[in-house]
Amino acid sequence: MNTIINEQSAQAFTIKKGDILTVIDPLGQQVSDMVVFNSLDHNEKLSSGKSLDFEASILLTTGNYLWSNRSNKMMKIIEDTNGRNDFLLAPCSQETFTIMYNHKGEHPSCLNNLYQNLKPYGITTDQIPTAFNIFMNVQFNTEGKITVCPPTSKAGDYIKFRAEMDLLICLTACSAEDSNAGSFKPIHYNIEHHH
Amino acid sequence: MNTIINEQSAQAFTIKKGDILTVIDPLGQQVSDMVVFNSLDHNEKLSSGKSLDFEASILLTTGNYLWSNRSNKMMKIIEDTNGRNDFLLAPCSQETFTIMYNHKGEHPSCLNNLYQNLKPYGITTDQIPTAFNIFMNVQFNTEGKITVCPPTSKAGDYIKFRAEMDLLICLTACSAEDSNAGSFKPIHYNIEHHH
Numbered sequence: 001m002n003t004i005i006n007e008q009s010a011q012a013f014t015i016k017k018g019d020i021l022t023v024i025d026p027l028g029q030q031v032s033d034m035v036v037f038n039s040l041d042h043n044e045k046l047s048s049g050k051s052l053d054f055e056a057s058i059l060l061t062t063g064n065y066l067w068s069n070r071s072n073k074m075m076k077i078i079e080d081t082n083g084r085n086d087f088l089l090a091p092c093s094q095e096t097f098t099i100m101y102n103h104k105g106e107h108p109s110c111l112n113n114l115y116q117n118l119k120p121y122g123i124t125t126d127q128i129p130t131a132f133n134i135f136m137n138v139q140f141n142t143e144g145k146i147t148v149c150p151p152t153s154k155a156g157d158y159i160k161f162r163a164e165m166d167l168l169i170c171l172t173a174c175s176a177e178d179s180n181a182g183s184f185k186p187i188h189y190n191i192e193h194h195h
Numbered sequence: 196m197n198t199i200i201n202e203q204s205a206q207a208f209t210i211k212k213g214d215i216l217t218v219i220d221p222l223g224q225q226v227s228d229m230v231v232f233n234s235l236d237h238n239e240k241l242s243s244g245k246s247l248d249f250e251a252s253i254l255l256t257t258g259n260y261l262w263s264n265r266s267n268k269m270m271k272i273i274e275d276t277n278g279r280n281d282f283l284l285a286p287c288s289q290e291t292f293t294i295m296y297n298h299k300g301e302h303p304s305c306l307n308n309l310y311q312n313l314k315p316y317g318i319t320t321d322q323i324p325t326a327f328n329i330f331m332n333v334q335f336n337t338e339g340k341i342t343v344c345p346p347t348s349k350a351g352d353y354i355k356f357r358a359e360m361d362l363l364i365c366l367t368a369c370s371a372e373d374s375n376a377g378s379f380k381p382i383h384y385n386i387e388h389h390h
Contacts, residue, residue, distance in 0.1 A: 048244065049285025049325030052341060054294065058253075058283065059339030069321060071290030088253065088283075090244025095266030099249065126264060130244030130325075142336060144254030146247060 002188040005032070005173045010113035011189075012121065012170040014039045018194040020078070021161045023134050023171060023187065028155040030185040031174035033091045033110040033131035035118075036066065036074050039168040042123055044068045048087045048130040058140070060087060065164070066132055074167065079160040082153040086136035088146065091128065092176040101177070108175040117170050134159055136174075197383040200227070205308035205367040206384075207316065209234045213389040215273070216356045218329050218366060218382065223350040225380040226369035228286045228305040228326035230313075231261065231269050234363040237318055239263045243282045243325040253335070255282060260359070261327055269362065274355040277348040281331035283341065286323065287371040296372070303370040312365050329354055331369075 002024060005011050015021060023032055038044035047069040054071075055064045061083045066075045093111035097103035115125045135153040140146050173187040197219060200206050210216060218227055233239035242264040249266075250259045256278045261270045286305035292298035310320045330348040335341050368382040 043319075043321040047285055047325070049283065053284040053291070056341045057339045058335055058341060069285070069323075071288055071294065088244065089248040090242055090264070093266055096248070099266065124238075126238040128264075130242070140253055140335075140337070142334075144252045146251045146253060 002190050005171060005187045005189065007173050007184040007186055008108040008113070008175040010110070010117045010170055010172040012117040012168065013191070014166070014168050015163050015191055016193070017163050017165050019163045020192040020194065021163065021169065022158050022190040024156070024158040024189065025082070025135050025151070025153040026155060026188050027185045028153055028157070029151045029183070030153070030187060031136040031151055032134040032187040033114065033172045033174060034134055035114055035128055035131045035170050037123070037168040038068065038074075039166040042121065042127070042168065044070050044072070045127070046074060046129050046132060051087060058088065060085060060132070073164040075161040075164055077159060078162050079158070082135055082151070082157040082159070084135070084137050084152050085159070086133040086138040087130070088138055089133065089136070090130045091172070092174070096176065110172040110174055110176070113172050113175065114170050121168055197385050200366060200368045200382045200384065202368050202379040202381055203303040203308070203370040205305070205312045205365055207312040207363065207365040208386070209361070209363050210358050210386055211388070212358050212360050214358045215387040215389065216358065216364065217353050217385040219351070219353040219384065220277070220330050220346070220348040221350060221383050222380045223348055223352070224346045224378070225348070225382060226331040226346055227329040227382040228309065228367045228369060229329055230309055230323055230326045230365050232318070232363040233263065233269075234361045237316065237322070237363065239265050239267070240322070241269060241324050241327060246282060253283065255280060255327070268359040270356040270358055272354060273357050274353070277330055277346070277352040277354070279330070279332050279347050280354070281328040281333040282325070283333055284328065284331070285325045286367070287369070291371065305367040305369055305371070308367050308370065309365050316363055
């Protein structure tokens with residue numbers, strides 16, 4: 001039974017070490033920004049800089065681990081039917097739309113949706129790290145130029161993570177036009193308990 | 196008159212908006228990890244994820260800005276005689292040497308040197324973000340594979356930053372063998388006050 005994250009929103013929840021989290025793109029071409037904290041100590045959290053270093057890769061998929069700022073394994077990717085995710089770019093924020101999209105006025109954003117859902121756990125906006133951007137298709141060349149492209153994920157594609165410690169997780173259904181080919185869609189997820 | 200950061204150490208200092216910081220590689224092939232905080236509010240700090248997004252590039256050099264987690268410009272790179280820097284990898288830590296180098300026992304690390312020098316400012320290890328790694332030569336291909344190579348910097352190469360806000364800065368002379376071709380060397384820096 002999948003849980004639904006509605007378009008341009010987010011949900012936070014905790015899972016235990018050994019649990020399996022599956023994140024599903026039900027309609028295709030949608031992105032989910034995922035941030036992860038040690039549920040017993042929120043000062044330990046996902047680190048893109050440590051993960052890219054330990055995995056020796058910018059692109060993480062099946063078999064790779066996500067690491068914390070304290071150099072501990074937080075999650076293992078055990079299956080990934082699409083295979084393209086991003087770990088370079090910070091969650092879209094109000095300023096993303098003002099500065100990069102030249103948008104006037106308020107715009108829903110992953111950063112604000114992460115914050116609103118993590119607030120009950122005592123987490124501030126400033127504590128939110130660079131997310132693991134599931135299904136996000138960020139292309140780059142060897143000169144470093146970055147281009148955000150529509151996701152390659154098709155309806156039903158999913159990624160499965162095994163928790164390597166007790167975790168607080170927040171997942172979004174992304175709010176940025178460039179990340180999902182201009183159409184806002186839901187994200188589904190599912191937790192299998194193994195304890 | 197340049198200030199000297201001895202091999203495998205670090206120094207922290209504050210500068211004001213408009214000041215020019217020059218970081219020099221006096222002997223060539225040495226790396227300096229730089230972390231940056233808003234000196235008036237340490238919860239605002241350097242963000243690799245925001246910088247790569249706003250600059251649309253993995254590789255930042257002359258003309259690029261370094262951005263904060265609050266989407267503000269912190270520094271502008273106004274000159275860069277070497278031109279290759281890294282913003283992907285987190286500072287080397289004790290675990291870098293234990294896990295990646297299979298090193299036994301204690302090893303000096305940039306993360307510990309950053310922490311020791313930032314402690315008087317009330318900053319904890321967990322608050323230290325992914326650094327802007329000056330002169331670090333991290334190669335990657337379009338499949339995302341990362342290789343840490345010796346720096347291309349030659350003796351006397353330097354990079355100049357203009358502060359876009361009042362800043363607390365910490366600079367290291369890197370402690371990792373892979374980042375500087377196995378030889379530990381000093382880093383020099385210089386501040387021009389423009390206020």
